Amino acid sequence: MIRLVLLLILLAAAAFGVSWLADRPGEIAVVWEGWRVETTVPVALAVIAVVSGVLLLLWRLLSLLVRSPKLIAAFSRRRKREKGWQAVSRGLLAVGIGDNAAVRQARHDAARLLPHEPLTHLLTAQAAQLDGKPEVAIAAFRAMVDDPSTRLLGLRGLHMEARKAGDKAAAYAIAEEAASAAPTLGWAADAVIEARCAAGDYAGARAVLERQMAQKGIDKAQYKRRRAVLLAAEAIALEQTDPLVAREKAVEAVRLAPTLVPAAACAGRLLGAAGELRKAAKIVETAFAANPHPELADVEAYLRPGDAALDRLKRIRTLANRAPSQRESAIALARAAIDAQEFRQARLVLEPLLDDPSQRVCLLMAELEAAEHADIGKAREWTARAVRANRDPAWIADGVVSDRWAPVSPVSGRLDAFVWEVPPGVSATPILEHEAERVKAAIAAVRASEEAKVAEKKIAEQKLAEKKLAELKAAEPKPVDVAPAAAAESVSAGAPVVVVEAAVATAEAKPPEPKGPEPKVAEPVPVILAPPAGNGADARGRARQNGKPETGKKVDAIVALPPLPDDPGPEADATEEPDPSSKSRRLMGL
Numbered sequence: 001m002i003r004l005v006l007l008l009i010l011l012a013a014a015a016f017g018v019s020w021l022a023d024r025p026g027e028i029a030v031v032w033e034g035w036r037v038e039t040t041v042p043v044a045l046a047v048i049a050v051v052s053g054v055l056l057l058l059w060r061l062l063s064l065l066v067r068s069p070k071l072i073a074a075f076s077r078r079r080k081r082e083k084g085w086q087a088v089s090r091g092l093l094a095v096g097i098g099d100n101a102a103v104r105q106a107r108h109d110a111a112r113l114l115p116h117e118p119l120t121h122l123l124t125a126q127a128a129q130l131d132g133k134p135e136v137a138i139a140a141f142r143a144m145v146d147d148p149s150t151r152l153l154g155l156r157g158l159h160m161e162a163r164k165a166g167d168k169a170a171a172y173a174i175a176e177e178a179a180s181a182a183p184t185l186g187w188a189a190d191a192v193i194e195a196r197c198a199a200g201d202y203a204g205a206r207a208v209l210e211r212q213m214a215q216k217g218i219d220k221a222q223y224k225r226r227r228a229v230l231l232a233a234e235a236i237a238l239e240q241t242d243p244l245v246a247r248e249k250a251v252e253a254v255r256l257a258p259t260l261v262p263a264a265a266c267a268g269r270l271l272g273a274a275g276e277l278r279k280a281a282k283i284v285e286t287a288f289a290a291n292p293h294p295e296l297a298d299v300e301a302y303l304r305p306g307d308a309a310l311d312r313l314k315r316i317r318t319l320a321n322r323a324p325s326q327r328e329s330a331i332a333l334a335r336a337a338i339d340a341q342e343f344r345q346a347r348l349v350l351e352p353l354l355d356d357p358s359q360r361v362c363l364l365m366a367e368l369e370a371a372e373h374a375d376i377g378k379a380r381e382w383t384a385r386a387v388r389a390n391r392d393p394a395w396i397a398d399g400v401v402s403d404r405w406a407p408v409s410p411v412s413g414r415l416d417a418f419v420w421e422v423p424p425g426v427s428a429t430p431i432l433e434h435e436a437e438r439v440k441a442a443i444a445a446v447r448a449s450e451e452a453k454v455a456e457k458k459i460a461e462q463k464l465a466e467k468k469l470a471e472l473k474a475a476e477p478k479p480v481d482v483a484p485a486a487a488a489e490s491v492s493a494g495a496p497v498v499v500v501e502a503a504v505a506t507a508e509a510k511p512p513e514p515k516g517p518e519p520k521v522a523e524p525v526p527v528i529l530a531p532p533a534g535n536g537a538d539a540r541g542r543a544r545q546n547g548k549p550e551t552g553k554k555v556d557a558i559v560a561l562p563p564l565p566d567d568p569g570p571e572a573d574a575t576e577e578p579d580p581s582s583k584s585r586r587l588m589g590l
C-alpha cells in the first residue's frame with residue numbers, strides 16, 4: 001500500500017514537471033567547432049536522458065564481461081548448494097518413513113555436495129542409526145560437537161546413544177555438560193534430575209531445577225509442581241532416619257502443591273507422630289477432597305497411634321464427608337466399619353457399589369461375610385467374583401504399574417510421571433493384593449475360631465470323662481485275694497489264668513445314678529479258669545517224647561473280681577460243686 005502511494009506521488013510530480021516545462025518553452029543554442037545547434041529546453045532534456053541511458057547500458061555490459069568468471073563460479077556453487085539441500089531434505093524425509101535405500105542415497109549426495117554442513121552430519125548419524133551402526137552415528141555426533149553451531153545437537157545425539165548402550169555414567173556426564181552449557185534445555189535438565197534422583201541426591205536435583213527456573217526455562221507453575229515432587233521424595237526417603245528434617249520438607253511440599261498425594265500422606269504421618277493432629281488432619285482432608293486415595297485414608301485412620309477401632313471409624317467418617325460422592329470414600333468407610341465390627345454400617349455403605357463392584361469392593365464383601373457371619377462359602381464366592389470384576393486404580397508411569405509412588409519414571413526418567421488411574425490390561429494391582437491378604441486373614445480367623453471351639457469342646461468332654469472316672473475310682477472297693485493257694489497251684493501246673501475287673505467294666509457300661517443311696521458292693525473274689533482236662537498232662541507228655549525240655553509260660557497277674565450279678569455267692573459255691581464250664585461262660589460274657 002505504501003509503495004502504491006509513493007508511485008502515485010512520483011507520477012504526479014513528473015506530470016507537474018512536464019507541464020511546467022511545456023508552459024515555459026525556451027531555446028538552447030550550442031556552438032562547437034563551427035557547429036551550431038539550436039533546440040528547445042524539453043527536447044534538450046530528452047536528448048540528455050537518452051544519451052545517459054545508452055551510456056549506462058554500455059557500462060553494465062562491460063562490467064558483466066569483466067566479472068563473468070566469478071559470476072559463473074558463484075552460479076555453480078549456488079546450484080550445487082541447492083542440490084545438496086534437496087538431498088538433505090530428501091534424506092530426512094526418508095528417515096522419517098524408514099526407507100533405508102533412499103536414506104543412503106541421499107546421505108551420499110549430501111556428503112558429496114555439502115560435506116561441511118551440520119545437517120549433513122545429522123543425516124549421516126540418523127542414517128547410521130537406521131542401519132544399526134552406532135559407531136558411525138557416534139562419530140557423526142562427535143563431529144557435530146566440534147562445531148559450535150551444532151554442539152548441543154551433537155551432545156543430544158551422544159546422550160541418546162549412551163542411553164541405548166546402557167552406559168548411564170556416560171549419559172549422565174553428557175547431560176551435565178549440556179545442562180551447564182544451556183540450563184534451559186529441557187532434556188538435559190530432566191536427564192540430570194533423573195540421575196540425581198536415582199542416586200538419592202534430591203538436593204542436587206533441586207539445584208538443577210533452580211538454575212533452570214533462573215534462566216526462564218520453565219514457567220512458575222511447573223517449577224512449583226516439580227519442586228514439590230522433589231521435596232516429597234526427599235521427605236519420604238528421610239521419614240525413618242531423620243523425621244524432623246523430613247517433616248519440614250513434607251510441609252513445604254504440601255505448601256507448594258496441596259493436592260500432591262505422597263506429600264500430603266508423608267506430612268500427615270509425620271505431623272501425627274509429632275502430636276500435631278489438627279494440622280495433620282487438615283492437610284490430609286484437603287488432599288483427599290481433591291484426590292481421594294486409599295493411602296490418605298490409611299493415614300487419617302491411624303493418625304494417632306493406639307486409637308481404638310471406633311475412634312478410627314469416627315475420623316474416617318469426617319474424611320469421607322469431604323468427598324461424599326467418591327467411591328474411595330465409601331471403600332475407606334467400609335474398611336473402618338469392618339475393623340470396628342460395625343458390620344451393618346459397612347454393608348449399608350457398600351450396598352450402592354454392588355451394582356458394578358470393583359475388585360476391592362468384592363474383597364471387602366468377602367471379608368465382611370467372613371467376619372460377620374463366619375460364612376467361608378460366601379467369602380470364597382465374593383473372592384472368585386473379584387477376579388472378573390472391574391480393576392481398581394494404581395500408580396502407573398509409562399506402562400509400569402507400581403505399588404508405591406516414585407518421583408521419576410523408571411522407563412523414561414520423566415519427573416512427576418506417576419499418575420493414579422486404572423491401568424489398562426492388568427488383571428490385578430498391588431493394592432488388590434493387599435485387600436486379598438485381608439480376606440485371607442479373615443477366613444483364617446474364622447477357621448481358627450472354629451478349631452478353637454472344637455478344641456474347647458474336646459477338652460470339656462475329656463475333663464468330664466476324667467471326672468466321672470475319678471468318681472468311679474473313688475467309689476470302687478479294694479480287691480481282696482481269697483484263693484491264693486488255688487492260684488498258685490494253677491500257676492505251678494502251667495494253666496493259663498484270666499482275670500477281669502468286672503466292677504470297672506460294669507461301672508463304665510452303666511454310670512451310677514446321681515441320686516439315691518449307693519448300693520453295697522460285695523467283696524471281690526478271684527475267678528480262676530482251669531484248663532481243659534488233660535491239656536497240661538498232654539503238653540508235658542509231648543515235650544518228653546520230643547526230647548525237649550519243659551518251658552515255663554509267663555503268667556499274668558492275678559486280680560480278684562467282684563461277684564457277678566448272677567453269682568449266688570460264696571455260700572452256694574461252698575455247697576454246690578463248681579462247674580468250670582459255667583464259670584468260663586460267665587467270664588466270656590463280660
